[in-house]
Each structure stands twice: as structure tokens, then as C-alpha cells.
Amino acid sequence: MDLLTTDTIVPLLRSEGLLLLLIIPSLLVYGFLADRVALQDAGRVRPEGFGRWDVLTAGVVTLFFGSIIAAGSPGSDALPDTKLIIQNALLTEAVFIGIVVGIAFVLRLGGFSWADSLGIRTYPLARAVGLAGLLLLLAYPLIAVALQVWRVLIASVGYLDDSQQDAVRFLSESKSQVSRIVVAVQAVFFAPVQEELIFRGFLYGCAKRYVGPTAALIFTAALFAGIHLHLPSFAGLFALAVCLTLAYEWTGSIFVPMAMHALFNLLSVVALFQ
Secondary structure, X not given: OOXXXXXXXXXXXXXXXXXXXXXXXXXXXXXXHHHHHHHOOOOOOOOOOOOHHHHHHHHHHHHHHHHHHHHOOOOOOOOOOHHHHHHHHHHHHHHHHHHHHHHHHHHHHOOOOHHHHOOOOOOOHHHHHHHHXXXXXXXXXXXXXXXXXXXXXXXXXXXXXXXXXXXXXXXXXXXXXXXXXXXXXXXXXXXXXXXXXXXXXXXXXHHHHHHOHHHHHHHHHHHHHHXXXXXXXXXXXXHHHHHHXXXXXXXXXXXXXXXXXXXXXXXXHHHHHO
16 A cells, blocks of 8 residues: 555645756666666675576466456545445455465575565664665655656546545545554555565565566566556556665665655655644
């Protein structure tokens, strides 16, 4: 669950002047990282530990997510029902926990250590959080531009739906404070850990070994954006996923994209609660 609308992009970026000021360093930093990863293959994610059974598991996970995307989710003008939102949040938690446990089991059978391969033992958490804040600040202009350009493009071909994600509307409009807190906690604390382990830690690393960093980055970013089932936010979430992957490659620590992801959702929740 990632809470992305034009209203949840950091409020300061609603100022066009600040957006233009930050877009230059954003392009320089992420352009440099993209060059290192895509052209020089100098990232720190080492995928050698992934084997054939991991590829099979990645294929099953991808097919599962693909079936969810293909099934889609019909939009509605009505405010999502509180009970339904909570049920969906709990179901999502159960599914993602199951996927993480299943992946961990398969990797363990192959002797793969996430603690070593994901930089968990070698990169301090406090340092990761500090760096994540800076990288997220530089990512916001790219996300905002991608979101706006994408919405113009889909409108130009006749797609005029400018609806918000159900969770976003629920957090901004619901009168049930307890339910809003449950959804917010899931978005800020649980979703970032689970999604980063699955998309960056497992799917990206596995795909990188067999198809290279560029194809792996595009594939996992598209799958990450698609699984949120909200076409108007697709490009913004795709840009977010690209930035998370580049941050992971630069540091070699999954803690950094996890912290970026959590901070992104936290800022969105704060904006929606105002």
C-alpha cells in the first residue's frame, strides 16, 4: 500500500519554484545512479546467490501478482466501507507475510542468507534512515513530474478517471479514527518492509542475475506500480520504485529503500490527516 496522489506529494512541492529548484539536483543524483547501475553495472547488489529454484519461485510470485493486476479493481465514487477497508488491509498483510515466509523458506533451502546479501549486517540502520531522508527528498520532484506527465498522457487518449486510491480517500474522508490509524500503521510500518523484501530484495535481485540490472529494474518497477491497481498513479509509483531500486544498488542495503518507502508513506499519511 503506497499512498500517492497530487495531495500527498510533500506539500512544499506544490510550489512550482521549489519543484524547479529541486529537479536539477534530483536529475543529477539519480541520473548518476542510473548510469552506474544500467550502463556501468557498478551497483552493490550481488545476485549470485540466486539459483534455479529461486527463479521458479520468482515466476510463481510474478504470476500471482500478474493475476491480481489482470483482475483489476473497479473504481467507485462512494467512500470505501470501513469494514471492507480493514478487511482488505488484514488480507493484504496475510498474503504478503505468506509470500515473504515462502520466499525465505525457499532461499534458506538453497543456503541463501538475506542478512548478508541484503546488507543487513553491514549497514547501520541509523545511517540508512538518514540517507533515506535525503534520497527521498531528491526523489520527490521526479515522482511529481512523472505523476503529472502520466496523467496528461492518459487523459489525451481518453482516460479521464482522476479518482484517488481507496486507501487515500478513506484516510482523508473517513470519520472512524481507529480505522484510519489501523490503515496508517499498515501503510507506514508493515507494507514498506514486506514490499521491499519482495520487490527489491528478492524479485529484483533474482531478475538481475539472469536479465541484467536495467531489465530487472524496469520489470520490478512496473510490477510494483501495477500491483497497486490505480492507473492514474502508475507512473508516480513506477518512478518511486526506480528511485528505491537505485538507492538499494548504491548502498547495497535493503534498509535504505525500506526507510525511504516508510518515510514516503508517513509523509503521505501526515498530509491526509491534516
